[in-house]
Amino acid sequence: MKKNIIYELNALYREPMQVVGYEFGAGEKSVCVVGSMRGNEVQQMFACSRLIERLKQLEARQEIAAGKSILVIPCVNSYSMNIGKRFWSTDNTDINRMFPGYDMGETTQRIAAGVFAVIKEYGIGIQFASNYMSGRFLPHIRMMQTGFEDIETAKKFAFPYVVTRNTRPFDTTTLNYNWQIWETRAFSVYTTDTEEIDRQSASDAVKAIERLLNEEGIVHSTVNGGYHYQSQVLCDDNLLSVRCREAGIYENRAFVGEEVTKGQLLAVITDPYEGGVLEELRAPADGTVFFQHKAPLIYADTAAVKLVYLSAGS
């Protein structure tokens, strides 16, 4: 293992921020894994730390294929993590909205450019990502539809779901999108949580990556446990949003991953002062709970639950 400084940013009163990369094996730049880019992505960094532990073992056992190199960057934004801010500490910009970056531009553009210059060379790019919407997800692999998305490789993670999503204008500055444009096979891995550590889901994700590395001939190891799914491939149309009309105290009545039937109670919204039920959210069709709102309060007109909904024939 080699520990490299991928990018360094100097500050006036703080220690320089170093983006550190851990390189395993040597030779062809096969896989790059990126962890947290936002200050609240603790689970994403944690999952990377578990992956680094595992790769150290594989390297010691000489189970990394000759001529293949793997790079893991657990954290791109330690400055924000250290002060408990989600976005860049001074100007509140989001590094994951700055790719491919610009080395003569503003601070987060420079960080993105410095990191991207190193990681764009890899054949496969994996990012532990978090969603803008806060809530609980079923673990899934996500890709933007750019024309370069590689669904067959995505299935090799053996995650329950692979989700492809239409690209919208603001997506064009994310890492996943730019990796694809630079012809890296890019995958975003979503585990259940962001701000809390979930050991099980981090471990499942690490095993899924190891499984992919085996399938791609980058490591030769035995993966015990973890996911063994035939991934179901979903697009936006297969996710059915259940929206609330009311606002108030929000409580889920189903769990993420639960198979629900049409009409089943998914969540209730109660009056914050008097406790009475304001609205019951019910499943509009048979499906599996893919996403649910997590915060105790909810605004009206919010997609509180998303169901995996498979129309006839699929």
Add this chain to the structure above:
Amino acid sequence: MAREIKSELGSVCEVKLPIGETLAIKRNRILPVDTAQGKRKRIGIVTGIHGDELEGQYVCYEVLRRIREQPECLTGIVDVYPAMNPMGIDSMTRGIPGFDLDMNRIFPGSGDGAMTEYVAHKIIEELSGADLIVDIHASNIYLTEIPQIRINELHSDVLVPLACHMNVDFVWVHASSTVLESTLAYSLNSTGTPTLVVEAGVGMRITKAYGAQLADGLMNTMRTLGIWQGAAYPAREPIVDARADGVVFFNAPKAGIFVPEAKHWTTLERGDVVGRIVNPLTGDVLAEITTPERGILFTIREYPVVDEGSLVGRLLKR
């Protein structure tokens, strides 16, 4: 000519908040009270998409004050939307509080997305079809801008002539970029509602002179559109720049404290000092920022703390 005007207070959309409150994006529609036939011209004055940009608050007030002073001159519809992001304005938050989302990156929104997308969708529905929308921004808390209008090159044919009535100092026609497609202005311009984006002043402040300048410009523009019959205000001729490399960006080469040297909206010669980045701990000058060529400084940094890369100024090459 109308003798009286009326004011209709309404809202673009309403969203229930969790505890005993409804969020409403408010609109004041001012129009003449008469029975004249035919479709009236309509202008929309929009501001407060970024909750920390407050220069537009004064502009809205000032335009309404002038209309109320000479109600007989109003012949069209003036819609004023001073707070597109009311919770942001209330809480000194640039984005939408609770979502940490830049409201000017979610357009055109959608009728069945998150609450924020629903709001964006309703805003587009509301503004579409106006003869002109003017979206007033105030840079951010870091930079001061000379009153200017920014135009995506894709829409310059329609917008540059309109911008020239607005009494701004500078019209910047810039290259299009995909990410800007999620702004309010892009969404409206690309669907046939002409929309001008004004940047003036600095975040969290009101610069009264700029506000008055923009109010003059809006009255002029309304006059041109046939919405206002009052006397013309003298409108300055803006510098219109559409060169691909017409603007020099000054980014801080070092982290430190930026101390400006040059004055805003003055012509600088090649080699003039824009400002210095200093270290208050050691007393060192860490960097001196000088101009590579002659030009006018139209952006200058207001907020002293800079990171490597922070923008400290922009120069329009002359």
